[in-house]
Structures are given as structure tokens and as C-alpha cells.
Amino acid sequence: MDYLYEQLKLIKGLPALRIGEGTLPTLEAFISGYCDRQREIFGANGSNIVLAPEFQDFVGTYYGVDASKSGWVSLIMNRCGDGHAAFFKFYELLDVYLDNKGVKAEKLAGYRHVLDKSGARDFHAKRWSGETLPRFDSAKVFYGFASDFLSDAYLENRANAHGGVSAALLSEAGLSRYLACPGVAKAFEKLADGRTDIVLSARTNEAQRLAAVGRGLEMRSDLIAKDALVFVVSAENPVKNLTMGEAKMICSRDLTNWREVGGRDEPIHFHQLEDGLEFAVQEIFGFVPAEMIMREEIPEVSSEPLRSVVDDKNALCCVAFSRIARDGTHDGTRTLSVDGAAATDGNVTGGLYPLMFGVYAVTATNRHSDGCKARNIREVVEGMSCPRGQALLKKAGHVPLNLGRDG
Amino acid sequence: MDYGFIRLNEIRENPERYLREKSLWLLSAYMHGYFERQNQIDGSLQSEVWSSGDFQAFVEGYYRTCGTPLGWSFIIERKCVGKDAAWDKFWELFDKYWDVKTARPYGAARAWPPADNRPRPRWARSELFGILRDMRFDPHYYDWSKPFVSIPYHIYGYYARQQEKGKATKADGRFLAEFQAFVEWRHGTRHDGGRARWWEIIIRNSRDDSDAFHEFYRILDEYLEKAVGAVMEKPVRTRWDFDDEALFFKKEG
Incomplete structure (x- = not known):
């Protein structure tokens, strides 16, 4: 025995x-x-x-x-x-x-x-339909991957010329109701209420976990990829590097002048982060910038945060590395290195760049009494972890885990 | 030497060898697994180190909480700032607990009846009586969900805390020493070498845990009457009501 x-x-x-x-x-x-x-x-x-x-x-x-x-x-x-x-x-x-x-x-x-x-690992072999589809809510920063994933799984890869799936294409296929981008705080509310099944986000915080526990739910976060926090500044800005301590103080607004990091005596115009990055900031630095939690309306995916840096030489914009990898930086902008490590593809994928965070698929494990529904959700999450899902994550600019069965 | 004690000291010397990180949760789980295997083999619930929740009672007494379903690892971590501080605090508490556990009275420090056997003035009464009164009417004790032996460990945990803060009074020390002598006198064990502590004498002279509980309070009542001239009454509100709040909201620096 x-x-x-x-x-x-x-x-x-x-x-x-x-x-x-x-x-x-x-x-x-x-x-x-x-x-x-x-x-x-x-x-x-x-x-x-x-x-x-x-x-x-x-x-x-x-x-x-x-x-x-x-x-x-x-x-x-x-x-x-x-x-x-x-x-x-x-x-x-x-x-x-x-x-x-x-x-x-x-x-x-x-x-x-x-x-x-085993069915649990064979996500891509399954023919998904409207009845079996789990519903996604994604932080804006992960929207690119989410739409690619839906396309791959549900639309037989009818991606557009840029390799992504437009909202119009999803809408045309009647699938737009399965992918929403309501802002990550709202997405977690929906998850707790049972109005969505999977939230793509950076790590959940303790408050969310306890709120879920208060409703009798157990939140489960599956790591599906990694990403990095990148600071973008105007090309005219003389500052080239930040230490981890300086980066933390800028995010917490304890450091507000470029002079304190070796730049001009000008105020730092900290531009609003993309939706979803507030939890990345929390994972890396241990706090959430207060204004991020209160933001309600999240616009469609756009490159607005980077555009604002071009016009403001004192601006500092915090974006995900995946955005830079996918869209590149605008002319007139560049990224800052942190602790001497530049935000390059090699440094980020090699783990040398210090501001790394996880990309998680968050689910409520005991939400569905229907075993079939719960199994579908799990299969979709597993599908993100399999080599094909990891390839899609890489295509969307995220750093795959390199732990898939096929390496 | 107790096998659990040996393993604990090995972990203290070299935590990385046994645990993924220095964490009381992991230490607690490790020791639980360790004792569980022993239990499967010979049915012994614990080693001397952990026996019957003694350490839990000691920690509860130290932090003045009771009736909590939370384990000692949770209580200590909640009360300390940071995992390292909690880790250090655990060993500090464990040392104190082990002193209580292993120290033998070798003859009580005080004799009974004392030379000056007169009722003491009110100011000389020990604060420990108040705690014992609370425990007497606390359902976790009188409905036997906690073993009798957790009462002395709770008291000694509290006393250790008061000593640390410099708040332990002469009356507290006098009570602990004198009660040992009183129990020995009461059960006629004064001349057995004095190697048993008062709770061991009470357990030895009781049928079961419930009987030990009643016997203890019967002797305590007698002691209070003879030594202090006081009667133990039912409290209006037990102290635990306040202390559970403190456990969650107050951290120590």
C-alpha cells in the first residue's frame, strides 16, 4: 500500500x-x-x-x-x-x-x-463551435495574442495581411462576443460574476484572489508566456539608462524630475500605461499605481501611447515589450536600458533584461458545475501552452516559455 | 534525545538542505509530513517536540490569542514583518517553549504551606489568574476541544511574553513557583524527587482529560482561597474577543 x-x-x-x-x-x-x-x-x-x-x-x-x-x-x-x-x-x-x-x-x-x-492536450485537433467556446477577456496589452489565438482555433487561420485578426473579422464570424477588452479590473469582475471564462492578464494580486475567495471561487493562474516592461522616451532625451531603483521611483511618482536620473532639469511626464500593465508593475515592483485601478474606458488597440512621446521630449511612456517587438518604435523615440540591459529581443528572451513579468490565463476553477464547460476551458488554457499556442504568443511579441512538448 | 528535536535542530542549522526557502509554512508542512510517517509506523501522534499541540498553545499564550483554528506558523507570520523575521521569531519562541518543556522542578522553588501564610493584598495578585479564569470559561477548553495540557503551555507562553516586555510581576513568578509546591503538597508528592511538574501530577491523578481539567481548577480554587484569599468568578467577556482582532490588524516591528 x-x-x-x-x-x-x-x-x-x-x-x-x-x-x-x-x-x-x-x-x-x-x-x-x-x-x-x-x-x-x-x-x-x-x-x-x-x-x-x-x-x-x-x-x-x-x-x-x-x-x-x-x-x-x-x-x-x-x-x-x-x-x-x-x-x-x-x-x-x-x-x-x-x-x-x-x-x-x-x-x-x-x-x-x-x-x-488525451483530450486535455489535444486542443488544436478539436472542432470548436459557438456552444463550446469559452469566453475571453483580455487586458489590452495581450489583445493581439488573444485575437490571433481565436483566429487560429476558431476561424481556421483566416488572419489578415498583418498576421492579426481585426475586430471586424471576429465580428463578421459572430465571434466578437467571445473576446472582449473591457479593462483588466472589469475583466476580473466579469470572471467573478461568471460573465467570462478566461482572463489574459499579468499576475493577479492578492486583493483579487481574496475577492474571488469571498465569492466562493478559487482563482487559478496558468503562466503561458513572459513579457517585459519597457520605458520609451523621446530620441532627444539625453537619459540612456535607469537603475531598477530609479525605475521603481518613477513608477511610484517618487521621482519626478529628469535631473535626478542624469537628464535635464525638466519634469518627467509619465504617460499612462497600457491597460494590463498595472499588474505587471505590481509583479515587478510590488505596488500598483493608484490611477491605473480607477481607469474605466479602454480604447481600441492603438499606438497612441508611443505617439505621445514623439511630441513631448520630457515624456516617459511605459509599454509592453511585445508592442515594441510587434510594431517597432516610432521615429523620434527610443527605449531606455535598465541596469545596463537594453530592451532588445536577445536580452528579453535571454532573461538579461530585468523588468520581466508573466502572462497568465486566469480562470475560476470551481465556477462551472457543468463538467463539459470546465473541461473546455481547461483545454483552451492547455492549448495556449502547447507548441502551436506558444508560436502564436511569439508571433504576438511575447516571450514563449520554451517548455512545450516539442521544445 | 527526541527524534523530532534532532531534526528541527538540523533544519535550524541548515534550512536550505530541507526546505525550498526559509518559511514557517514550509517548516510546518515538513514537520507534519515527518511526524505523519512516524504515526503511520507506530501510531504515535507526535514526538515530544510537538506533542498534543503544546507548542501551539505556547504560541497562542505568547500572542494572547485563543480559540483560533490557525496554526502557529500563521500566527507568527501574521505577527512579524517579513518571512525572515518570522523565521527568527519561531526559533526564539521554540527555545523558550523547549525550556518549559524540558525544565524539571527538582523540588519546588517554594515550600507549601509558606512561612508567611496570610492572604496577600489585592495588588500582589498575579495577572495569570485572570487568564486562567478566561480559560476556565472558554468553550474551547471546557468542551474539551483543547487538551488540558495546553493550559499550562498557554500560561507559560504568556509569562514568557511578559518577561520579555519586562512586565512580568513578582506575583506572577511567585504564583508559578508556589502553585507547583501547592500541587505537590495537595497530592502528597513532595518527596518523590520533585521531578514531575504540576500539570503532570494532575494528569497522573486524573482519569482523563476532562477530569484533569476539573481537578486543576479545583486545586486552583483551593490555592486561591488559601494563598490569596480570592474566589474565581465568571468573566463578563473573555479576553480573546479582543485579541483575535489584534492578531489580524497589529504587526510587531
Whole structure:
């Protein structure tokens, strides 16, 4: 009998009661303590499922990497980006693994075969229809990817000449009601009310999580890509670099004059961030600029923030790297480096640029009593993580995770 | 040496070896897994270190909270600013708790009956009586959802806090020492080497946890009458009502 597995089943039901909180690092600590005592007494790990090398291989195969280098906990944590989401993912993987134990002998190739057959990973093979479509709300900064993704999945890639999907095309196909861009604060309200199924956003904050818990919901954030915060200034601005501390103080408005960062004695005109970046600021610096939360109306996707920098030599505009990667910078503007790292494609994808943040697909895990609907939502989120979804993210300018099954 | 105590000290020396990061949540989960395995093997619930929620009671007493479903890791983290501060605070509290747990009286510090066996003036009464009165009428104790032994650990947790703040009075110290002697005298164990603490003597002379609870308060009433000339009454409102609020809203620097 696998006593550890019995314990894990109990923990899954009541994580807060049994181990304090439902996160994967906490569960890992429990398993470590359990196994350490086991080894002290018996001198061996025993036949515990999660400690078996086969499970390690399984998780590695699932993510398309060599799990022996980092261990399954690190792999799931890196992939999910959030301890709570990783906790659920672990149990999901454990279930798939146990369901398919019969093909264990086929080792890696066998697992790949099993996974390819499993509905949870086969998003793009499915014919989606209006009845099965989950509804998306996207922060403006991720709208490009969301529309591409919808196009790829639902419209058989009828993208326009620029590689994106116009609102008109979505509308023509009757799908515009499945993708909205209402402002990220409103999107989370809709998620809590059940008026949308998936929100594309930077990391949710504690207030949102607690608000969801207050309504009896458990929010789950799946990391699907990465992006970076980039500062754009006028080409006439003599400042070339900011330190992390200076960048933080500019965002919090504690630093308001260019002279303090080696520029002219002129005020810094901090231009409004794009919708969705307020949570990126929070993830990086630990606070949300107050005015971002209060903004109600979000205009259609446009390059307005960058245009404003061209006309104002004291302007500093904060945008997502994906926008720069997709549209380029305007003539008369340039980006600032941070801690000596320029916002180039190589630095951002290589992780050298410091202002990185995660792109998450946020769902309410216990919203739908209808199992079919819940499964569809999960399949769509999984679809974003598969190689094809990651390619779309890259096309939209985001940094893919490079952890897809096919590398 | 207790196996749980040994492992805890190993974690204290080298936390990175056992935990992903220095976090009380992880430490709590690790120890839970560690003891759970032992429990599966021989049915022993805990090692001496963690036995019967003693440490939980000590922490609750230290922070003056009670009846909370929250574990000690949550309480300490809530009360400290930052994970590192919480980590350090845990070890500080654990040391104090372990002192209480392992110190043996080796003969009570005071004799009973004392040479000056006269009722003391009101100002000399210990504040600990008020806490014991609250616990007597607290449903978490009298409906046995908490074990009797958590009462002394709660009291010693509170006393440790008062000592730290310099607020522990002579009356507090006198009560703790004198009550040991009183219980020994009451049960005629004065000459057994003095190796049992007062709550151990009470448990030894009780049928079960509920009986121990009643026996303790019966002896305490007797002690109060004889030593202090006071009677324990039911409180209008228990102190916990206030302290749970403080737990959530007040952090210590």
C-alpha cells in the first residue's frame, strides 16, 4: 500500500487543514518530511508513486524537457508560475499518470503517445463551435495574442495581411462576443460574476484572489508566456539608462524630475500605461499605481501611447515589450536600458533584461458545475501552452516559455 | 534525545538542505509530513517536540490569542514583518517553549504551606489568574476541544511574553513557583524527587482529560482561597474577543 499516496489524496481534499495551504512548495515540504522519516527508519524511500523515477520522467515528457535536471516540482512550478496553480497541476498530472500506468513500460515514447491521445492536450485537433467556446477577456496589452489565438482555433487561420485578426473579422464570424477588452479590473469582475471564462492578464494580486475567495471561487493562474516592461522616451532625451531603483521611483511618482536620473532639469511626464500593465508593475515592483485601478474606458488597440512621446521630449511612456517587438518604435523615440540591459529581443528572451513579468490565463476553477464547460476551458488554457499556442504568443511579441512538448 | 528535536535542530542549522526557502509554512508542512510517517509506523501522534499541540498553545499564550483554528506558523507570520523575521521569531519562541518543556522542578522553588501564610493584598495578585479564569470559561477548553495540557503551555507562553516586555510581576513568578509546591503538597508528592511538574501530577491523578481539567481548577480554587484569599468568578467577556482582532490588524516591528 502506498501510504504517501493515501496522504496526498487526503491533502487534495483539505489542503489548508492538512498542510496549511494548497501550494506545491508546501506539499513538497510535506512529502520531504514524510520521506526523510521513512528513510531514517527503513533506509529507503519505499514504493511511493510520486518518488518513482517513472513519475519524474512522465512530468518531464509532459513538458518536453529532461526532468532529471530539475525535478518535477521545479518543472511544474516554473511552468505554472504560481504555487496554487502548480498544486492543482500536480494533482492533474498525477491523475493522468495513474490512469495510464498500464503503458508505463513504453517509457517516454509511451507517455508521449498517451498524452497526444488525451483530450486535455489535444486542443488544436478539436472542432470548436459557438456552444463550446469559452469566453475571453483580455487586458489590452495581450489583445493581439488573444485575437490571433481565436483566429487560429476558431476561424481556421483566416488572419489578415498583418498576421492579426481585426475586430471586424471576429465580428463578421459572430465571434466578437467571445473576446472582449473591457479593462483588466472589469475583466476580473466579469470572471467573478461568471460573465467570462478566461482572463489574459499579468499576475493577479492578492486583493483579487481574496475577492474571488469571498465569492466562493478559487482563482487559478496558468503562466503561458513572459513579457517585459519597457520605458520609451523621446530620441532627444539625453537619459540612456535607469537603475531598477530609479525605475521603481518613477513608477511610484517618487521621482519626478529628469535631473535626478542624469537628464535635464525638466519634469518627467509619465504617460499612462497600457491597460494590463498595472499588474505587471505590481509583479515587478510590488505596488500598483493608484490611477491605473480607477481607469474605466479602454480604447481600441492603438499606438497612441508611443505617439505621445514623439511630441513631448520630457515624456516617459511605459509599454509592453511585445508592442515594441510587434510594431517597432516610432521615429523620434527610443527605449531606455535598465541596469545596463537594453530592451532588445536577445536580452528579453535571454532573461538579461530585468523588468520581466508573466502572462497568465486566469480562470475560476470551481465556477462551472457543468463538467463539459470546465473541461473546455481547461483545454483552451492547455492549448495556449502547447507548441502551436506558444508560436502564436511569439508571433504576438511575447516571450514563449520554451517548455512545450516539442521544445 | 527526541527524534523530532534532532531534526528541527538540523533544519535550524541548515534550512536550505530541507526546505525550498526559509518559511514557517514550509517548516510546518515538513514537520507534519515527518511526524505523519512516524504515526503511520507506530501510531504515535507526535514526538515530544510537538506533542498534543503544546507548542501551539505556547504560541497562542505568547500572542494572547485563543480559540483560533490557525496554526502557529500563521500566527507568527501574521505577527512579524517579513518571512525572515518570522523565521527568527519561531526559533526564539521554540527555545523558550523547549525550556518549559524540558525544565524539571527538582523540588519546588517554594515550600507549601509558606512561612508567611496570610492572604496577600489585592495588588500582589498575579495577572495569570485572570487568564486562567478566561480559560476556565472558554468553550474551547471546557468542551474539551483543547487538551488540558495546553493550559499550562498557554500560561507559560504568556509569562514568557511578559518577561520579555519586562512586565512580568513578582506575583506572577511567585504564583508559578508556589502553585507547583501547592500541587505537590495537595497530592502528597513532595518527596518523590520533585521531578514531575504540576500539570503532570494532575494528569497522573486524573482519569482523563476532562477530569484533569476539573481537578486543576479545583486545586486552583483551593490555592486561591488559601494563598490569596480570592474566589474565581465568571468573566463578563473573555479576553480573546479582543485579541483575535489584534492578531489580524497589529504587526510587531
